[in-house]
Amino acid sequence: MITGHGFIATSLDGFIARPDGDIGWLLSRTDPAEDHGYDAFIADKDVILMGRGTFETVRGFTPWPYEKPVVVLSSTLCHRSLPECATADVRILDVTPSEVMHLLEAEGFRRVYVDGGRVIQSFLQAGLIADMVITVVPVLLGQGRRLFGPLPQDVALVHEATQSFPSGLVQSRYRVVR
Ligand SMILES: NC(=O)c1ccc[n+]([C@@H]2O[C@H](COP(=O)([O-])OP(=O)(O)OC[C@H]3O[C@@H](n4cnc5c(N)ncnc54)[C@H](OP(=O)(O)O)[C@@H]3O)[C@@H](O)[C@H]2O)c1
Numbered sequence: 001m002i003t004g005h006g007f008i009a010t011s012l013d014g015f016i017a018r019p020d021g022d023i024g025w026l027l028s029r030t031d032p033a034e035d036h037g038y039d040a041f042i043a044d045k046d047v048i049l050m051g052r053g054t055f056e057t058v059r060g061f062t063p064w065p066y067e068k069p070v071v072v073l074s075s076t077l078c079h080r081s082l083p084e085c086a087t088a089d090v091r092i093l094d095v096t097p098s099e100v101m102h103l104l105e106a107e108g109f110r111r112v113y114v115d116g117g118r119v120i121q122s123f124l125q126a127g128l129i130a131d132m133v134i135t136v137v138p139v140l141l142g143q144g145r146r147l148f149g150p151l152p153q154d155v156a157l158v159h160e161a162t163q164s165f166p167s168g169l170v171q172s173r174y175r176v177v178r
Pocket of ligand 1: 008016017021022050051052073095116117145146
């Protein structure tokens, strides 16, 4: 069975980026000497699925930050217009969350890193997230792009662990109750 997994950082007031997509506030507060568990998290994922908003940020990163296949959900991006797709394993798909999970499952993928606020919201709505690692950064942004949003019904979570770091980051892992 294919499952979706989140690993994302948020301001204390619930934003993953400023309104214009800026994440400098996050990068400047991330101490490279601290191990926040990203390498361990990504090690057992076999594909990365993100929204167009997240891709618009990472597409400028040099070197390309992913060693695994990347799927971008977008109804507006055109695959042919993306130079990075020529060298990296990146696919643009205009499909629903359940359609992309069925497609990836049929291709043999099992554990999907789901990234991007709006995409995580739509995957939560569709019941396609199994667990999430949320890292809370000690800053209030006041406005920005939200990690969570409206839901048709409550999503119950089981708290599995919380770890705090000297930098002030607080990281919690939650399992979604099915
Ligand atoms: N703090 C962190 O750890 C962290 C992590 C990841 C990203 N970020 C930042 O967050 C920002 C992006 O997040 P975001 O919430 O704005 O966007 P997002 O979730 O990455 O992407 C949303 C876009 O994806 C497309 N899309 C296609 N199918 C969708 C679906 N089923 N549900 C939702 N979107 C779908 C839509 O674009 P189309 O109009 O093209 O269809 C939509 O506008 C960026 O600035 C990124 O750098 C921060």
